Amino acid sequence: MRFLLRTTVILALLLGAGVAAQTEPPPPVDSVETPSIPPPAPVTGLEVFDTDDDHGHSITLTWELSADDGIGQGSVMSYDVFRWYPPLMDSLAARRDKIQRAQAAHARFRRDLGVAEDALGDLLSGDREFSALRFSVATPTDDSTFVLDRSFVERALRDTIQVMSTNLPLLPDSIRALQEVFESALERLPEAHKTYPTGGTWKSVGKAASGEGRFVNSGSKDPMSGDFIPDFTDLYYRVDAVTADEAVRAESVIVGPRQSKGQWFNGGRFPVFWAVIIFGFLTIYFVSRARKGAELYVRPLAGIEAVDDAIGRATEMGRPILYVLGLGTAADVATIASFTVLGRVAKRVAEYQTELIVPTYDPIVMSVAQEVVKSSYLDAGRPDDYKENTVFFVTNLQFAYVAAVNGIMLRELPATNVYMGKFFAESLLLAETGALAGSIQIAGTDEIAQIPFFIVACDYTLIGEELYAASAYLGREPILLGSLKAQDWAKAAVIVLAIVGLVAASFEWTTFTELFHVTN
Amino acid sequence: MKRQVPLVLVFLFGLFMIFQYFVPHESSEWVYEFLLDWIYIIGIFALALGIWSLYVVSVDKIKTRKHDWKYSYITLAGLFGMILFGFTARHGDEWGWFLVFVACVLLTIGMIVQAMAAKTAKGLPLALAGVFLIASILIAAFDDTWSFYFYTAEGLQSTMFRAFFDYVMMPILATIFSLLAFFIASAAYRAFRARNLLASLLLIAALIVMMRFFPYFGSTVGELIARTSNWLMNVPNLAAQRAIVIGVGLGIVATALKVILGIERGYMGKG
């Protein structure tokens, strides 16, 4: 009797200690009673093959529509795709959730043990009534004589803690054991599928709407997830034509064995591949030509010319220059381009001995920017003028950053603000405040949505691609200018191809346009 | 060693990532995901640098008595307070000594700041810092209404953390965002002047799109304006975007190539 009570209390404690809430099973979908429909014609010409250009674990099915598929008008409402599961798949699934449950239990035990120990602590230190403990003790309502007293709860707690702390260390090993079994079962999957059709069951792996003759059964590559599809394994498929009445359906022929596997080249990306290769060679070619000293013309860009004057102006006024790298991380090429510009600006600043302020949004951007500025001062021959706090970190949230930079603008009153890199909604907030502070402003971003605001609020704006040209312009180094040439040739190519493609498309000559079609 | 190694790293990893894109196979996928994890984790580690920089700059302000230096205390308090709230959580509903503890920790940090900022006589603040530190340690040790959570995320749900998020951070950020309503107006006022053809085009397009609200022109003109603004959004705007996107794409690829090939070393400082 005593023991029974204890166990109840232990369980109660566990429950009270917040055992993971049981999730409600979804309500069953009511069966539909509809007038009997004649069985439809099955699908024909079922094709099953490994999905191309992917990492495997995926099979594509195509078929001709059932004769009764009126695209919604006929009796076929949808297609049900089935795959054959060997018994092992089921046991695999069973083991899978066994492992997951074990892991969950492990985590829970850890927590519950903590809770129980805290509870015991509170009880012993007596700073809380046991009735006010952080769990609900379920008193068995049937016998009213039963009274839950302090010492009893304490003993119960001790038992609980004892039981749990003895079991807890064992769990990891048992989990590991389960996992080993799982692994071995995983290895046996291919043989298991070879035993088709003995034993196994057909399971629906998905539905396709009427009028659709294609279905991709793409599973996870992670064996621990439910929709795992093994590679290099014989898979068998069939497709049912399903009518309004789920029960009335026509099975197709069974197609198999088919195996899924990963590809080593993604054919769908050929156009990109060629584009990158050709463009790469263009760049290298023009750069090397530039190295040899071929003279290259570049048309002037107002925004770029402005930079030098702006720095001069700042020097005359004896006011600092504010350089904002934007919200990009060092992973954004726009920011990397901005680093180069910053390098040039910093060099001039060092020469003119003006003050430079670079508030940054991302720690890595800050680190890189510090390197850039430092070595620019080095190049300018003024390493001692470099101060660590020239480039500093503000904060990592968009508008907090804006708040800080706006504050800087109104207090330091920089003569010039340069915004280069990635900008989002803050573009106008910054640019307007800058204008308020009466600074000359030069902006450059590749964020289309923000360009209008910069154009409106800044004195000079580098539109999109011009940002990437800026570094080359500022340096005037032939090597860098060479790449501009490559970009221009690429643009010319784009224009020509677009025109040809337009004509081709209008005459429905798709073979040409498809050359440029990037699929997946 | 100092410059070459980084450039070599850039070249190797860059080249690998380019070709990885064309290899859908699982193994390449695995490497890809792994490498992305790398840079993510590197980024997190780097945050320490950022916070340090923030701290140093604030202390520096206090030290040099730069204008508004007093406010730096608020920044530091917000910073460390938020960190504390994020790592602690109450068990029950009582506060216990938690807030006292927070105060002690903040005072400790404040005293350390003072010591760093002070030009002379660092002794007293340091001593006080020690006192507050001991006090906070004592509270942490003996007050069991709350505890630290470093490995699990209770902190994210703790009352103070949430309160500071909901009632301090969010309102300010949202308000700064909403300042745009005014700046868009003032920017329009200042810049939308028909100085030349381009400015006029900008101005007119903007006006038409903004005027699609206006009920005062009667239905025919209104209809016309509505359709025009619709057309402006769908035809010239689309064309402009296409051109910019293509241009930017080429710019990005060119710059990235230059970086990988070591032609462009601006990001390493060698301009």
Added chain:
Amino acid sequence: MKNFFDRLMRLDRRWIFLFLIVVCVITYAADFEVPILVEREVEVIHDFVDSLPPGDIVMIAIDYDPNNLAELHPMTFAIIEQCWRKNLKVLITSLSQNGPGMADQALRDITDSLAVTKTYNGKVYEGREIVNGIDYTFLGYKPYFALVILGMGQDFRLPFPTDYYGSPLDSIPMMQGVLNYNDVACVIDLSGGNITDYWISYGQNRFNFPLALGLTGVMTAQYYPYLGSGQVFGIMGGLLGAAQYEDLTDNPGLAKDGMRVQLFAHIVIILFILVGNIGYFMERRKLHRAEGR
């Protein structure tokens, strides 16, 4: 006079801010009605519903989440109230996951607002009691909206054997003899996501029923092509469209309130732009004269 324009030219922007704040606050606080210019693509929806004989069924798909509520809820209110005033019956689905609860709440609210007699610019709308199952049926939510949209083309009872509240469709008076899209006058899809594409391609394309759309402001532009191709007979875009519909149905609500602020803020901004330009041109005239002399 000319130094007035000088002042105009370098007018302190804080006057603009102040002006804008004042106007926004006033228009937000005061409740007067602003005239709304009704665009054709919105009017056709209203006229279509308006022209239906009492007893007809209008199908309304409430396919948006609470986070698009601000823009799309006003449309829901306006349309359903219009239908009920005209004694039309409403068939409602909600194919977005977080939609149903919100839709249910909306239905209750509209029912309440129908209970009282209202008068808008002269017209009197007798209040009446709205009965679930007679005036409307709320089918609720089912996953795989593509398949649901198809299934309803066959028979509403396939995806929805029962309505949202669990009563079998056959037991609902309003659903007697109502089989599929052929029995509804039109479908109005209020959506903040890609479900709209499926209503067009799976629904309208295959069962060609009249389809109208209510969309969020950002989505609107990209669906106009469907209007051109005639697959959609009407579009309501964002708060603006909602306000227009409220205006058409003499049922001013949230959207019109919102439009009040929007409209006047826009007027202020445009006003300042014009003022700035006038000032600018005056300056230039002055300069030219100076050169002339």
Added chain:
Amino acid sequence: MDFTTFLWTTFAAFVTLATFSFLYKDNPFYKFAEHLVVGVAAGYFVIILWHNGLVPNLFQRLADGDWYLLWLNSSMWWYLIPAILGALMWTRFSKKWSWVSRWPMGLYIGISTGVAIPLEMSNRVSKQLYATMVIDLAGHDHAGGWWDYFFGTGLLDITSGLSQVLIFVGALAALIYFFFSKAHTGLFGRAATFGIWILMIGFGASFGFTVMARISLFVNRLQFIDQNWIQNALNPENMIDGARWPYLLVFYAVVLLIVGYIVFELVKHLGSKGKATASQ
């Protein structure tokens, strides 16, 4: 709304107004809000990156290792590499060794640029090119025939072939504008000029389109001040054990503070009326 929540809301309303005061000029209230949010945001980010970044991405992966073996025995020991690289970033704390931090930086930039090249080439160039070329001028699948298709219902018909052509030509012209190594002269120059027109019209349109969204942002703040703060302060049902005054006290205190500051500023402003004010 209970009193604590109300106090918090009041503070939220206060900082909201403080932030708005920036519109008048930089002032103590704004400075307070600004410095506060900078610190809080930084702290918030530390916490988020710790709990949602470092713990799941690093610690939990090394969890089954032992610290005294430096986690080398953990099942995902290779995650030590990024950890070490990350730690290398910290060499920046020292002047002497800071150059080491260039290694992780180089790695970082190498990976990200490498990822960018094919991705951007695909998304921004190849796909856009395809989208630009596959428009069907002849309107094959159009019932009305070529003429109807091309002119549609007039110039403003966005589905007509004419508009398609305009998009096409406009895009190419705008692209021509971006040529760097060719002088904008002659026919080329004219094309470029047309391109910049298109760009400007596009920019103007998207500027005008954004205004509405921005204004609704401000309206949301108004609603917050009005509904969450003022209405709760004046709501007679809000009581703290039977007393209304705490709510009103707090409310009016804040109001007084704000009004007081405004008056103060006005007086100062009128006082300095004679002198020239800073160019705002």
